[in-house]
Every structure is written in structure tokens, then in C-alpha cells.
Amino acid sequence: MTIGAPLPRQDAAVKVTGAAQYVGDLEVPGALEGVFVVSAVAAGRIRSIDRADALTVPGVVSIFGPGQLGVTGPIEHWAAGQASMPMTDAEIRYEGQPVALVLATTGIAAREAAARLVVTIDPLPHQSSFAASLDLGIEIKDWAPTSTAVGSVADGLAAAEVTITARYRTADRHHVALEPSAVVARWVDGGIDLWTSTQWVFGVRAAMAQMFSLPPDKVRVRSGYVGGGFGAKGSTWPHEFLAVAASRAVAAPVRIVLPRSQTFTLHGYQPATVQELTLGARNDGTLTAIRHESWNAASVADDYVEHGSLGSRTMYACPNIETRDRIVRLNRPQPTFMRAPHEGPGMVGLEIAMDELADRLDMDPVELRIRNYARHDPTSGKPFSSKALDQCYRLGAERFGWARRSPVPAAWGPGGVRIGMGMASALMSTFRFGASARVTLERDGSTLVETGAHEIGTGVRTILPQIAADALGLPIERVRVSLGDTTLPEAGGTFGSATTLSVGSAVRIAAVKLKERLETLAGEPGLEPREYAEVLALHRLERVSEEGTWAPTREEGAYAMNAYGAVFVEVAVAPHDPVPRVTRCVGAFSVGRIINPRTARSQVIGGMIWGLGQALLEDSRLDPALGRFVAKGFGSYQIPVNADVPAVDAIFADEFDPHASPIGARGVGEIGTIGVGAAVANAVFNATGVRVRDLPIRVESLLQP
Amino acid sequence: MEVRLTVNGRERGAEIDPRAALLDLLRDQFGLTGAKRGCERGECGACTVLVDGRPTLSCLMLAVASGGRSVTTIEGLAEGDRLHPLQQAFIDHDALQCGFCTPGQILAAVACLAAGRANTDDEVREWMSGNLCRCAAYPQIVAAVRAVAAAR
Incomplete structure (x- = not known):
């Protein structure tokens, strides 16, 4: 059984030796290096571009301004991160918008010329402040409903003995994958040959085909190794389209590697949210009403809904639930999905509110959650495909030592340091997509799995071979995988925590078909793997190959599907220097079957550290006067570093989800990021008695007047 | 020049x-x-x-x-096909995910060991904090460095 084995990453050796090639590492003979010049203002109109000085830099080949790349916008396409296309007109719609593209023979020359280009912009008034603009919130049509109602919250509140109403806030945050997005574009033979650091080669292909009016088979997209994505590389963004247009214009390969500063504005970010929660409950803790309204900052040129109330629709058993998500259009860069979207910010509100309710009821926070445990989806009425959250509460509490928690805030700690414990539930709706894969067995027993999924650090390069090896009864050493290329069988994007369950199911189907084919060739069932070579030799075949396709079925639509977790956190807060420090963190997760416990553990531990970033550090300040994200690097946008990270432990419930996927898996990639933010805030309350409703928690949040 | x-x-x-x-x-x-x-x-x-x-x-x-x-x-860093002990330890402890920061992490870890600053987990955390990992393999990185330190 290779499924369930903690096998080391198949790509670990190339990564520890520096041999793994990312797009920026490719040797591309004759490539020109491109650098964008971007707008420093949030709204305006380009008056002039003075190229004279920039053109004196040796090595400069071309400088393109608006309208000079032969592209017109906008692009309305499901795989594009934003519809509005910069460099098509003189309008400035957001800060960081590309206004010119410099091409040179070296990156050094391109950077210097970009710095010397003089772009004059007439600024226009802009509205960028989210905090001041909530009344501009609107509902728009999106992939999920923006409002839901079951029962009557008014009736539920009338029946309540205790109510909680409060506002909660999460900050603007950036993905900041360590690899800045990079693209190498070649316009060749009237088609496109593209390398790009993407989480979705087939999405890029479809968007490029539409943008450049090409049949998809004239567009080839490859991703290579991807240095982290987290959603920023999930869609196709303007720099990718513009690189292709530039290559067409100069008839040479064009490489664009975004400078770190531009990664803050050119491929989305997680927008700030404001959430208003109202909970009603009886004195025994039974919820009678949940109202969750969420607002997120969005762009004037585009739509992005952070569905902050999504989790509240399905988390707790309650007869009366109303939710609403609104966007506030502002002069800002376009936001996008970021690990974990929707419930990532949204569960912060719900789970701090639940802690407030537990405190008001003088009830243990775990007990309150178990009292309201949902046995079916309270909004849709559907049964859950599988749910082991009750196991998670128990396992997590035991591992953490929750029983030692004092319910009285600010109760204990050595030397004046306040120690607090807090917990929160985590939930993320399960996203699934259709996928195809091909499995090929050579006569020498070596096996190749091929699929257009992507290696972005999740472990897919190890997990897919495990699934194939398991179905074929082969040792893992004989199975390799080829990924990230639109010439391979089509798969969806490597996002939404969906690759293992979706692509893994396709691999399993292909491998099972292959085994059946071998048995047919042999004329007998129950073929042993050691007999494969003999069967191929007998039929004079060098190899046999089968494709498998998997897609969610309508029958499975009868189930509600979520990944779950229970997160427990201990914090220490010193009295005169009240910087909250997390000292321990335990997460227990219900995510279906675990294919590889080693890579899964790394995924959720990494996710929990993302949660620590949300709780304590990550806060991108947008200057409302300038309409500009102030931080443009790691010095000013803080993410967790090694010294920030305490003991983090993760455990998984023993589970097989028969409805989410044929391999029993749901999603692992994002659930770890959820719950930590609220759990830290709840632990800080337990430590200090100060209720913090805005993340990240800052020292000023805890300074007593 | x-x-x-x-x-x-x-x-x-x-x-x-x-x-x-x-x-x-x-x-x-x-x-x-x-x-x-x-x-x-x-x-x-x-x-x-x-x-x-x-x-x-x-x-x-x-x-x-x-x-x-x-x-x-x-x-x-490797001697022919023989990986440096830290490279092997990064594999063994799953101290990497996307791999983009990994070369820098390993070289910083080499220096950490050479400087004799891998005596406790906290010492390693402090030394290695100039190397960001957005996948956040930090605990595994500490474990890998400590394992090599312990074997010396």
C-alpha cells in the first residue's frame, strides 16, 4: 500500500541541489528582458511619456506605451484575474497599473531604462479608503450566491436569551510567494509558446486563445516548477498577456520577471473585510439565530467577492441563518483569491463571535460548538459527504491539553506574564473540478503519470505517483510524473485544495483501466505486477497507456462538502510589553483520506503559520490620501519568519469520504490557514480579558488606557 | 570590466x-x-x-x-552524487515545499552549523530568520538543522 505512506517528496532532490528550474531560471537564447513602469497614482490620465533619457541606456531595444502593443481591452474571460487591461489606453484605474514596458537585452539595462523613463500623469480624484466607504457596498452576481436566508433571524433573536452583535475586521494581505511571477513568451509561427509561473496552464491557454484570437491548439503553456502560488498565480494576469503582445511586436522571446514591488499590485491580494455578526442563543448555548454580513474592498474596474459569510451558512446547526456579502468598489488594484479565500477571513468573525457567546454564557468554547454541531447543512438541508469534526475537537483538545485552561480571563501565568488558551473551528467548502490523466507502463516496468496539474509545493509530484503505484501494485520508485504542460491531459488549476481529490481520482481511474487492460491482454484476472513485462512481451508491446477522466457527478451534488478543523492556541502576553506571542498551536483536521501524511502535515503546518501571519503580522496599509499600498517589500509587509513560529502540531482524523472523490480525499491545502486567526484572538482574550475583533492583533490593541 | x-x-x-x-x-x-x-x-x-x-x-x-x-x-555543496548532510536532512525532514527558498535556506544553515549556532531550536530559529519561506516549512527546517547538528 503506497497510499497512506509518508513517502519523501519525489522532487526533493532537485530542490535541495538547485537543479529545479523555475521560469526565471530558464536559459532562453535571444530573449529580451521586460520591465514595467507602473503608475504611482490611483486615478488619472497619462499626459506624456518622455523616452529620451531612457533610450540612451545601452541595451534598450523598445519602449512601449499605452496603445502600442496591439492589444485592446478589456478581456472578459473566466480564467483572467481581471477584465481591465492596462497599456490599452491612457486611463489610470489603480495604483501600480503598468503604463509602459521597457525591453532590453539585459535585466540590468531594462531596470535602469525603466527608472529613467519620465511618465507624466494628471491625477484625478479617487476613492480608496475602504473604512470610509462601507455604505457604498453592493451585491453583485457571482459564482456563489451573495445572500442566503433560512428561517427568520428576527424570530430567532426574539427567542434568544443571549445575543452578541459586533463588527470584526481583517486586513489587506498579499500572497508574496517567494518566486515573483515570471513569464517567458514566444510568438512563433502565428502561435504562442509560453512558460509562465502559473497554477493553471489550461486556464492561461484558454485566456490567451481568446485574447489573441487563436485556436487553443496554437497556444502551448508550460509552468515548470512554481515557487509558491497561494492564488496569485491561479488566474491569468495582464503581465502575461502583455509579455505575449510584446513578443509579437518585437519578434523575439520576451521574459518578464516581476520585481518584488510589483507583486503587491499586479496579481491580486486578499482584500480587507468588515464583518458584522449577530448571534442569538438560549442559556443552554443552543443557537437560535446567526446573521453574518460581510463587506470587502474591490476595484472600480473589476469584481471580486470575498464571500466572507460562506462558512456561516453551513457551520452550526441553527434554524435561522441570514448571510450577505457585499463589495465596495474603490480605486485599488484588483483583489483575488488568496489561501484561504472566503472562509479564511470569514471564519475570523464567526469564531470570535462564538467565543464571545461562550464567555457570556459562562460555557466552555468547545462545549458550545459541540452543542451546536451540524449533522446536516443547515442552509441547504443536504447531508454532509463526510464530517469528522467531532473527532477533531476531541483529538485536538487532548493533544493540546485544553482541560487545563482556566475559563477566567487573565487568570494565570508566571512572573506577571499572562498565559491564555483559545480555540476556534475551521471550515472550508470543498472545491472539485474535472480532470484527466494518462498512465503509461513501459515493458521495463517504469511507469509515467501525465497530467496538466502543477508542482507548486503541495506534494502533488509525490502524491499522484503514489496513487498510480497503489492501483498497479508497483513500487513507488518505478513511477514518475510529468506535469505543467498543456500538451498533457487536461486538469484544472492547482488551487482550491482540489488537486489531490480531482487529479488524483483521474490518475486512479487511468491506472485501474491500465491494470484491467493488462489483465485482458493476459486473459486472466488477478495479474501480479511481476507478470506485467511478460504480458507486454507476449503481445510485442513496448508500452501500454490508458487515460482516465474524472468529474464530479450530479448524485454527489446531493451532499454538502467541507473540510473541517479544530485549532487550539496558547499565547503569552507580558504586562508592560503586551506583544502577544503564540507559544503553542495544535490543529486537528477532518479532510478525508490522507494520501501522504508527510506532505499533508507540511501543508497544514504551513497553513497554520499563514494563520499566525493573519493573526499577528500581515497588514498591508493602503494610504487613503494616495490610494497606494504603502508596503512594497518584505521589510514593510511582514510575514512570519522562523523566529516567529512556535511549536506547531497537526493531526488528522481517520476518515474516508466516499462522496467527495473515489480516492476518499477532500482538500488539505487551505484548511490549515483557517481558524488560527480567531483562536489567537480568543486566546488573547483568555490571557488578558481584552477582546480584540480586528486582525492582525497589534500591541496597541492590548495597551490599556 | x-x-x-x-x-x-x-x-x-x-x-x-x-x-x-x-x-x-x-x-x-x-x-x-x-x-x-x-x-x-x-x-x-x-x-x-x-x-x-x-x-x-x-x-x-x-x-x-x-x-x-x-x-x-x-x-x-554536494560532493559528486553524495549530498551534503544538510541537503539530505532537508529531504528527510520535509523541510521544503515549493523549493524556491531552499538553496538559500540550506546555505544559511551551513553557515549556522559552521558558526556553532545550532545548539538549541531557538538558536536555529534566530539564525535562520533572514531566510523567508512563504510555504512556511520553518519547523521542519529547524528539525533538519538540529538533526545535522546532533549528528556531529
Whole structure:
């Protein structure tokens, strides 16, 4: 059984030796290096571009301004991160918008010329402040409903003995994958040959085909190794389209590697949210009403809904639930999905509110959650495909030592340091997509799995071979995988925590078909793997190959599907220097079957550290006067570093989800990021008695007047 | 202008742009792309190499300043097919995910061990905090460095 084995990453050796090639590492003979010049203002109109000085830099080949790349916008396409296309007109719609593209023979020359280009912009008034603009919130049509109602919250509140109403806030945050997005574009033979650091080669292909009016088979997209994505590389963004247009214009390969500063504005970010929660409950803790309204900052040129109330629709058993998500259009860069979207910010509100309710009821926070445990989806009425959250509460509490928690805030700690414990539930709706894969067995027993999924650090390069090896009864050493290329069988994007369950199911189907084919060739069932070579030799075949396709079925639509977790956190807060420090963190997760416990553990531990970033550090300040994200690097946008990270432990419930996927898996990639933010805030309350409703928690949040 | 230096034990010379950083020289002229360009201003650590044994942010060091020095990159760490113990430990402890920061992490860890600063988990955390990992493999990185320290 290779499924369930903690096998080391198949790509670990190339990564520890520096041999793994990312797009920026490719040797591309004759490539020109491109650098964008971007707008420093949030709204305006380009008056002039003075190229004279920039053109004196040796090595400069071309400088393109608006309208000079032969592209017109906008692009309305499901795989594009934003519809509005910069460099098509003189309008400035957001800060960081590309206004010119410099091409040179070296990156050094391109950077210097970009710095010397003089772009004059007439600024226009802009509205960028989210905090001041909530009344501009609107509902728009999106992939999920923006409002839901079951029962009557008014009736539920009338029946309540205790109510909680409060506002909660999460900050603007950036993905900041360590690899800045990079693209190498070649316009060749009237088609496109593209390398790009993407989480979705087939999405890029479809968007490029539409943008450049090409049949998809004239567009080839490859991703290579991807240095982290987290959603920023999930869609196709303007720099990718513009690189292709530039290559067409100069008839040479064009490489664009975004400078770190531009990664803050050119491929989305997680927008700030404001959430208003109202909970009603009886004195025994039974919820009678949940109202969750969420607002997120969005762009004037585009739509992005952070569905902050999504989790509240399905988390707790309650007869009366109303939710609403609104966007506030502002002069800002376009936001996008970021690990974990929707419930990532949204569960912060719900789970701090639940802690407030537990405190008001003088009830243990775990007990309150178990009292309201949902046995079916309270909004849709559907049964859950599988749910082991009750196991998670128990396992997590035991591992953490929750029983030692004092319910009285600010109760204990050595030397004046306040120690607090807090917990929160985590939930993320399960996203699934259709996928195809091909499995090929050579006569020498070596096996190749091929699929257009992507290696972005999740472990897919190890997990897919495990699934194939398991179905074929082969040792893992004989199975390799080829990924990230639109010439391979089509798969969806490597996002939404969906690759293992979706692509893994396709691999399993292909491998099972292959085994059946071998048995047919042999004329007998129950073929042993050691007999494969003999069967191929007998039929004079060098190899046999089968494709498998998997897609969610309508029958499975009868189930509600979520990944779950229970997160427990201990914090220490010193009295005169009240910087909250997390000292321990335990997460227990219900995510279906675990294919590889080693890579899964790394995924959720990494996710929990993302949660620590949300709780304590990550806060991108947008200057409302300038309409500009102030931080443009790691010095000013803080993410967790090694010294920030305490003991983090993760455990998984023993589970097989028969409805989410044929391999029993749901999603692992994002659930770890959820719950930590609220759990830290709840632990800080337990430590200090100060209720913090805005993340990240800052020292000023805890300074007593 | 010309610069001569030792890279991974081998004498090398190159005609360089005076504006070039050591990182540009390694990546663009020597094809040693293990050192990564993550921020270009010394904030992320992905470009870490060893210069005369000291951990150095190669994006902040002018190439011309590397003249006469000895530079070790991730490509020069293994001895033939035999991985450096830290490379093996990173595999064994799953101390990497996307891998982009990994070369810099490993070279910083080499320096951490050489400096005798791997005696406790906290010491390793502190030393390794100049190397960002957005996948957040931090606990596994600490475990890998500590395991190699313990074996010495």
C-alpha cells in the first residue's frame, strides 16, 4: 500500500541541489528582458511619456506605451484575474497599473531604462479608503450566491436569551510567494509558446486563445516548477498577456520577471473585510439565530467577492441563518483569491463571535460548538459527504491539553506574564473540478503519470505517483510524473485544495483501466505486477497507456462538502510589553483520506503559520490620501519568519469520504490557514480579558488606557 | 570590466557590467540559477550564497566586490552524487515545499552549523530568520538543522 505512506517528496532532490528550474531560471537564447513602469497614482490620465533619457541606456531595444502593443481591452474571460487591461489606453484605474514596458537585452539595462523613463500623469480624484466607504457596498452576481436566508433571524433573536452583535475586521494581505511571477513568451509561427509561473496552464491557454484570437491548439503553456502560488498565480494576469503582445511586436522571446514591488499590485491580494455578526442563543448555548454580513474592498474596474459569510451558512446547526456579502468598489488594484479565500477571513468573525457567546454564557468554547454541531447543512438541508469534526475537537483538545485552561480571563501565568488558551473551528467548502490523466507502463516496468496539474509545493509530484503505484501494485520508485504542460491531459488549476481529490481520482481511474487492460491482454484476472513485462512481451508491446477522466457527478451534488478543523492556541502576553506571542498551536483536521501524511502535515503546518501571519503580522496599509499600498517589500509587509513560529502540531482524523472523490480525499491545502486567526484572538482574550475583533492583533490593541 | 573569482572550487573569470550584483553574475553569466532573485533588496534570503564561508546576500553584493574571493553556491555543496548532510536532512525532514527558498535556506544553515549556532531550536530559529519561506516549512527546517547538528 503506497497510499497512506509518508513517502519523501519525489522532487526533493532537485530542490535541495538547485537543479529545479523555475521560469526565471530558464536559459532562453535571444530573449529580451521586460520591465514595467507602473503608475504611482490611483486615478488619472497619462499626459506624456518622455523616452529620451531612457533610450540612451545601452541595451534598450523598445519602449512601449499605452496603445502600442496591439492589444485592446478589456478581456472578459473566466480564467483572467481581471477584465481591465492596462497599456490599452491612457486611463489610470489603480495604483501600480503598468503604463509602459521597457525591453532590453539585459535585466540590468531594462531596470535602469525603466527608472529613467519620465511618465507624466494628471491625477484625478479617487476613492480608496475602504473604512470610509462601507455604505457604498453592493451585491453583485457571482459564482456563489451573495445572500442566503433560512428561517427568520428576527424570530430567532426574539427567542434568544443571549445575543452578541459586533463588527470584526481583517486586513489587506498579499500572497508574496517567494518566486515573483515570471513569464517567458514566444510568438512563433502565428502561435504562442509560453512558460509562465502559473497554477493553471489550461486556464492561461484558454485566456490567451481568446485574447489573441487563436485556436487553443496554437497556444502551448508550460509552468515548470512554481515557487509558491497561494492564488496569485491561479488566474491569468495582464503581465502575461502583455509579455505575449510584446513578443509579437518585437519578434523575439520576451521574459518578464516581476520585481518584488510589483507583486503587491499586479496579481491580486486578499482584500480587507468588515464583518458584522449577530448571534442569538438560549442559556443552554443552543443557537437560535446567526446573521453574518460581510463587506470587502474591490476595484472600480473589476469584481471580486470575498464571500466572507460562506462558512456561516453551513457551520452550526441553527434554524435561522441570514448571510450577505457585499463589495465596495474603490480605486485599488484588483483583489483575488488568496489561501484561504472566503472562509479564511470569514471564519475570523464567526469564531470570535462564538467565543464571545461562550464567555457570556459562562460555557466552555468547545462545549458550545459541540452543542451546536451540524449533522446536516443547515442552509441547504443536504447531508454532509463526510464530517469528522467531532473527532477533531476531541483529538485536538487532548493533544493540546485544553482541560487545563482556566475559563477566567487573565487568570494565570508566571512572573506577571499572562498565559491564555483559545480555540476556534475551521471550515472550508470543498472545491472539485474535472480532470484527466494518462498512465503509461513501459515493458521495463517504469511507469509515467501525465497530467496538466502543477508542482507548486503541495506534494502533488509525490502524491499522484503514489496513487498510480497503489492501483498497479508497483513500487513507488518505478513511477514518475510529468506535469505543467498543456500538451498533457487536461486538469484544472492547482488551487482550491482540489488537486489531490480531482487529479488524483483521474490518475486512479487511468491506472485501474491500465491494470484491467493488462489483465485482458493476459486473459486472466488477478495479474501480479511481476507478470506485467511478460504480458507486454507476449503481445510485442513496448508500452501500454490508458487515460482516465474524472468529474464530479450530479448524485454527489446531493451532499454538502467541507473540510473541517479544530485549532487550539496558547499565547503569552507580558504586562508592560503586551506583544502577544503564540507559544503553542495544535490543529486537528477532518479532510478525508490522507494520501501522504508527510506532505499533508507540511501543508497544514504551513497553513497554520499563514494563520499566525493573519493573526499577528500581515497588514498591508493602503494610504487613503494616495490610494497606494504603502508596503512594497518584505521589510514593510511582514510575514512570519522562523523566529516567529512556535511549536506547531497537526493531526488528522481517520476518515474516508466516499462522496467527495473515489480516492476518499477532500482538500488539505487551505484548511490549515483557517481558524488560527480567531483562536489567537480568543486566546488573547483568555490571557488578558481584552477582546480584540480586528486582525492582525497589534500591541496597541492590548495597551490599556 | 573583468572579475576573477573562485566559484564552487573552480577559478572563473567574466566580463561584467559594473552595475551587476554577484547574483546577476552567478545566474546570468555562470548559469548557476540555484541562487534565486526573490526581492532584490536583501529582505528575503533566497539569494544567499557563501562568500569565503560567510553567508552573503548575493543580490546586495556587487559582482566586482567578489573578485579574488571564494563563492559557494547550492550547486557546489554536494560532493559528486553524495549530498551534503544538510541537503539530505532537508529531504528527510520535509523541510521544503515549493523549493524556491531552499538553496538559500540550506546555505544559511551551513553557515549556522559552521558558526556553532545550532545548539538549541531557538538558536536555529534566530539564525535562520533572514531566510523567508512563504510555504512556511520553518519547523521542519529547524528539525533538519538540529538533526545535522546532533549528528556531529
